[in-house]
Amino acid sequence: MPLAPPSRRSLKHTRSIQIEAYAREDGLWDIDAQITDVKPREVRLESGARPAGSPVHDLRLRLTIDTEFNVVDAQSASDAVPYPGYCDTIGPAYRRLVGLNLARGFRHGVKERLGGIQGCTHLTELAQVLPTAAIQAFAGEVIDTRGAGQHSEKPFQLDRCHALRTDGPAVARYYPRWVVKTPAEAPSN
Structure with a gap:
């Protein structure tokens, strides 16, 4: 369903975020991100x-990760900034992301290592996504997202969002093996 039609308005600002992921020939992955205002x-x-x-x-951030989501390299570039010679000097600080894990505590680690004056507001915000x-x-590619009966492990994406909660109708329909009945739905003995 589309958004409601807007009232009369005029464009004042455009922020664009683009993220591309690349599988490398050495088995690692590059996650390239760019933010422009x-x-x-x-x-x-x-x-x-x-x-x-x-x-x-116009800022860029590249994280190189392994297939366990560990950050093994990080680099940033600032091609356009409001304060040249100042904003664009923080890039090396983003090497502090090395050692974090994107799937476990990453956002907290980013804030801890690069929050406030330790980093660039925009690069730090970009890292969060x-x-x-x-x-x-x-x-x-790396994570098996199928839920067919032959898989012994619960699919990665279940219980990570509203739609794919294991007590919900989407899981009951698409991943019936992993559906969890609520107490009201469970058969009584």
């Missing part, structure tokens, strides 16, 4: 004016 009008900053349509932010992007990249 663009305004349709000239922006006057303390550091100088930015022409309409040129990025105020990478766990689910990596899971999507691994789905069907």
Whole structure:
């Protein structure tokens, strides 16, 4: 279902986030992320004016991970920033992501290692969306997401969102082996 029709409005800002995942020939994966902020009008900053349509932010973050979601390398680049010579010096700090695991405590680790003045607000925010992007990249490639009867382990995605809760109708329909009956539904002895 689409969003409700908007009232009359004019575009003031566009933030774009793009994430691409690549399987490498060495068995590792690169998760490349980019965030851009663009305004349709000239922006006057303390550091100088930015022409309409040129990025105020154009930032990139690459995490190299293994198939267990461990971050084995991290790098960042700042191609457009509001304060050149200042914003773009924080890039090496993102090596602090090495050793974190995207599937276990990653967001907390990012805040702890790069929150506030320890990092760039935008790169740190971008890092926060990478766990689910990596899971999507691994789905069907590294992680078996099928729930057919021959699998002995519960599919990874179950109980990770509202739709795929094991006591819900989607799991009952698509993953019946893994459905959990609520006390009211369970047969009594």
